Amino acid sequence: MAKKVKKNLWVNSSELHSYDGVCYMPTIVNYKSGERKIGKIKGDGWKSYSDFKVLLGEGVSKAGSSRYVLEKTPVELAADFIRDLVSSIPGVNFLADNNNLKIMVAEPLSFNGEDKEWLTKYRSEIKSILHGFGKVEFLPEPFAVYQYYRYGLRHVALQGDDAHIALILDFGGGTFDACLIKSTKKGDVGAKGVLAHPLSSDSCKIGGFFINRAIARECLKDFSKYNLADASYLKK
Secondary structure (H helix, E strand, O other): OOOOOOOOOOOOOOOOOEEOOEEOOOOEEEEEOOEEEEOOOOOOOOEEEEOOOHHHHHOOOOOOOOOOOOOOOHHHHHHHHHHHHHHOOOOOOOOOOEEEEEEEEEEOOOOOOOOOOHHHHHHHHHHHHOOOEEEEEEEEHHHHHHHHHHHHOOOHHHOOOOOOEEEEEEEOOOOEEEEEEEOOOOOOOOOOOHHHOOOEEEEEOOOHHHHHHHHHHHHHHHHOOOOOOOHHHHHO
16 A cells, blocks of 8 residues: 655745844955955945855866956955854854864755766865864755754654655755755654765756846846937836
8 A cells, every 4th residue: 555645845945144233145245445245235336246156166266267257266255255254153253263163064966967076176165265163064955954944943844753755946046956855764864874865966057146137138128129318218
């Protein structure tokens, strides 16, 4: 007799990290006259850089050598962003001796069908940025999503000692991950063995930034038929 499987669909998002009293969009760094601010684009004379997360795994070692024209390398941009973000945690000084602290980094899935070394390069760059900490470990982002629902949000369907099979669709700012996870009989994601890896997974370099640009292109198409120097169309 086939076992009856309960099916549930959840759509949810976690709150963004609060930095300086405001919830910011991640992976944006702003520079102006020796000052640096992370988060939303500042404007007004500030130079803003974003979309450098994916570049960390592409081995871009020189400023201006990627598809983006940068005054800093992706690693330098990521280091500035992570330094300010981690330093905003109460009691943590990024530049101090942090050998007694461990950091868990949620990482994108490797991009199947593309550069097989992407994840290795990404981890290496992140470790170089966080070299002052005692231990740096990595957890695939879809696994982190599952753990958030089970231990953070404490969703009722994931409590107890039942095994689960979860399809996780993780649409982020720069990547999109699809992952099929099977838990242990106790409902946990295994740290070792077969269950330490997803049953199936794939990832592509399409995220919120891609959608934003697609919307902007469509808007420009709509306005292309107007004379932008003539504001009379705004009255229609």
